[in-house]
Amino acid sequence: MPESSVAPIALSISGLVKRFDDLVAVDGLDLELRTGEVLALLGPNGAGKTTTVEICEGFTSPDAGSVRVLGLDPVIDNDALRARIGVMLQGGGAYPGAKAGEMLRLCASYSSDPLDPTWLMDVLGITDVASTPFRRLSGGQQQRLSLACALVGRPELVFLDEPTAGMDAHARIMVWELISRLKSDGVSVLLTTHHLDEAEELADHIVIVDRGRVVASGTPADLVRRDAEGQLRLTADDVDPEALEAGLPDGYTCSRTPTGETLVSGDITPQTVAAVAAWCAVHDVLITGLAVDTNSLQDVFLELTGREVRA
Numbered sequence: 001m002p003e004s005s006v007a008p009i010a011l012s013i014s015g016l017v018k019r020f021d022d023l024v025a026v027d028g029l030d031l032e033l034r035t036g037e038v039l040a041l042l043g044p045n046g047a048g049k050t051t052t053v054e055i056c057e058g059f060t061s062p063d064a065g066s067v068r069v070l071g072l073d074p075v076i077d078n079d080a081l082r083a084r085i086g087v088m089l090q091g092g093g094a095y096p097g098a099k100a101g102e103m104l105r106l107c108a109s110y111s112s113d114p115l116d117p118t119w120l121m122d123v124l125g126i127t128d129v130a131s132t133p134f135r136r137l138s139g140g141q142q143q144r145l146s147l148a149c150a151l152v153g154r155p156e157l158v159f160l161d162e163p164t165a166g167m168d169a170h171a172r173i174m175v176w177e178l179i180s181r182l183k184s185d186g187v188s189v190l191l192t193t194h195h196l197d198e199a200e201e202l203a204d205h206i207v208i209v210d211r212g213r214v215v216a217s218g219t220p221a222d223l224v225r226r227d228a229e230g231q232l233r234l235t236a237d238d239v240d241p242e243a244l245e246a247g248l249p250d251g252y253t254c255s256r257t258p259t260g261e262t263l264v265s266g267d268i269t270p271q272t273v274a275a276v277a278a279w280c281a282v283h284d285v286l287i288t289g290l291a292v293d294t295n296s297l298q299d300v301f302l303e304l305t306g307r308e309v310r311a
């Protein structure tokens with residue numbers, strides 16, 4: 001891409017360290033989010049994602065390293081940043097007794113040019129609960145209201161910490177559409193999530209963290225292609241990798257991935273694909289997926305962190 005078309009940096013983190021007594025929660029983390037992009041921060045429980053986001057929001061000071069949010073220091077320039085960033089906290093962060101509609105109108109009143117709260121509640125499907133106190137909303141409704149509060153001030157940069165946690169499938173899709181719309185409006189989004197499909201769907205860039213450090217980063221396509229050259233990934237029930245290997249010409253090895261798929265490694269040619277399909281047909285195995293030179297994001301994640309997303 002020519003230098004002139006690279007979007008400016010909306011958020012940069014360099015050498016970030018945060019300790020809680022003896023525990024190093026963030027251990028020299030670097031990342032960069034460009035304007036108008038969605039960056040997904042993935043990692044197992046306790047990897048340091050929320051701590052990183054809270055430092056960017058100015059809620060916590062780092063022990064070392066530097067953070068620039070829209071070019072400003074999130075602690076020193078907190079007042080100037082408040083009007084320019086949107087923050088969706090894990091667990092809502094609302095006054096429990098306030099009614100949903102009142103809460104959102106209050107958030108809108110802090111902005112000089114807010115979105116229409118009525119429209120936003122409609123988009124997020126929470127109009128029916130506008131008069132319901134926050135504490136009586138379901139978990140998914142609380143999440144949607146928190147998201148509305150983060151967005152109502154038309155922020156340039158939004159921090160979304162697990163935005164779809166506890167939501168049903170319909171609400172998740174609605175939020176995905178909203179995040180895509182933000183992106184097309186040029187808003188930058190830093191998202192933490194435990195849903196790998198969410199990261200794959202929304203993110204321009206994924207950063208995987210473990211024990212406070214970046215263990216991999218790149219576009220979703222980069223990450224699934226990582227170390228995947230010369231492999232065929234077979235998705236099907238009841239494949240015995242040893243039996244498949246015995247049925248293929250010499251030079252191929254077969255193994256099972258952590259998520260139960262079968263990997264055929266070797267020189268993958270059209271004939272290899274045909275041989276695998278023929279073996280499946282003979283053994284009455286129904287193939288539901290065949291992919292060359294790619295891993296699933298889930299396998300990449302497990303390989304890098306050695307842990308399930310929610311382990």
Ligand SMILES: Nc1ncnc2c1ncn2[C@@H]1O[C@H](COP(=O)(O)OP(=O)(O)OP(=O)(O)O)[C@@H](O)[C@H]1O
Binds near residue numbers: 044046048
């Ligand atoms: N205020 C605090 N005091 C002490 N330890 C903390 C504090 N905040 C976070 N930690 C610890 O720092 C580590 C990183 O926590 P953090 O919440 O950033 O992880 P996370 O990646 O967001 O995890 P999750 O996916 O479970 O939300 C954890 O071991 C956590 O227990």
